[in-house]
Amino acid sequence: MEPHTADGAAIEFRDVSYLLPAGQQILSHLNLQVLRGETLILLGRSGSGKTTTLKLVNRLLSPSSGEVCVNGFSIKNGDVIRLRRGLGYVIQDVGLFPHFNVERNIALVPRLEGWPEERVQGRVRELLELVGLEEHIASRYPHQLSGGQRQRVGVARALAADPAILLMDEPFGALDPLTRDELQREFLALQRRLSKTVVFVTHDLREALRLGSRIALLEAGRVVTVLSPPEFLRSQNPLAAAYARAFANGPNSAAY
Ligand SMILES: Nc1ncnc2c1ncn2[C@@H]1O[C@H](COP(=O)(O)OP(=O)(O)OP(=O)(O)O)[C@@H](O)[C@H]1O
Numbered sequence: 001m002e003p004h005t006a007d008g009a010a011i012e013f014r015d016v017s018y019l020l021p022a023g024q025q026i027l028s029h030l031n032l033q034v035l036r037g038e039t040l041i042l043l044g045r046s047g048s049g050k051t052t053t054l055k056l057v058n059r060l061l062s063p064s065s066g067e068v069c070v071n072g073f074s075i076k077n078g079d080v081i082r083l084r085r086g087l088g089y090v091i092q093d094v095g096l097f098p099h100f101n102v103e104r105n106i107a108l109v110p111r112l113e114g115w116p117e118e119r120v121q122g123r124v125r126e127l128l129e130l131v132g133l134e135e136h137i138a139s140r141y142p143h144q145l146s147g148g149q150r151q152r153v154g155v156a157r158a159l160a161a162d163p164a165i166l167l168m169d170e171p172f173g174a175l176d177p178l179t180r181d182e183l184q185r186e187f188l189a190l191q192r193r194l195s196k197t198v199v200f201v202t203h204d205l206r207e208a209l210r211l212g213s214r215i216a217l218l219e220a221g222r223v224v225t226v227l228s229p230p231e232f233l234r235s236q237n238p239l240a241a242a243y244a245r246a247f248a249n250g251p252n253s254a255a256y
């Protein structure tokens, strides 16, 4: 089968809707492209459908209608294991396994893929360094880590098998402003080095402006508009303008 996605799109939503079994519409006619190597932000208030959108990419959920394509192919009928191998997922509220120590959490996917143990160990060390954690952290359990450390482990785990695409669901959500700032800076440095395709969920416009190449604004399960950060700040779209106003007026542009 020939790929039928526009050139350069790593992920494409084609008229995707998602309804709950009881019929409630969560996403309506989503049309969205994520270009290769870009960081596309999904910005929207709580309940607007951001997490649902991400879950459609790794097939934790399936569209009620429409199609999701990854690397040019509809993911509907493909092998889900193979699909997920190419995707790193940083889950909202981290989602580390509490009964696994840091090392086992990070090494999860490489071990599932049958990497030789030496290579797994090397990769874990490399990743800890990459996300700014000391090696002795490896033997700790998630409850023995600070929130910021847990977030870093979550990012390391998502990067473990070097996926081309990263899905990040509010990865820096529940952090103090300084730690958050630090992780955002490190994300930018990492992104310059690794050039992944990233879909990054946030409800914080400051974070969106800082990290995103484009921002898709979601409201009530619809994409309102997709804009670059400078376009977003100039936008006449009422919702984008409301975000920009709140951002300009807020003392430290507090989270939305
Ligand atoms: N399994 C479910 N059963 C019922 N409602 C659901 C279910 N999953 C999601 N929803 C509803 O779908 C809507 C979108 O949820 P989603 O988790 O995608 O929002 P979100 O934008 O990620 O919000 P947040 O910023 O709070 O994480 C919400 O109204 C939510 O209550």
Ligand SMILES: [Mg+2]
Binding pocket: 050, 051, 052, 092, 169
């Ligand atoms: Mg969410």
